Amino acid sequence: MSSRILKCVDCGSYTLKKECACGGSAVTPHPPRFSPEDRYGKYRRQLKALAKEG
Incomplete structure (x- = not known):
């Protein structure tokens, strides 16, 4: 647990x-x-941009 x-x-x-x-x-x-050395930040931002486009 x-x-x-x-x-x-x-x-x-x-x-x-x-x-x-429920x-x-x-x-x-x-x-x-949060980490200043974000290894996956680039990919997360790309995914967010793709989701925003449609």
């Missing part, structure tokens, strides 16, 4: 379980850790 709090993507409530009581999946609400 994870020790971090998780947030349900469906109802927005917080839980410690991987699945919320049946939705729970993900971590924390952003990824």
Whole structure:
């Protein structure tokens, strides 16, 4: 079991379980850790630009 709090993507409530009581999946609400030497930043920006185009 994870020790971090998780947030349900469906109802927005917080839980410690991987699945919320409403049946939705729970993900971590924390952003990824920032690093100045971001090895995958270029690819993430390309993917974001492709998604924005349509």
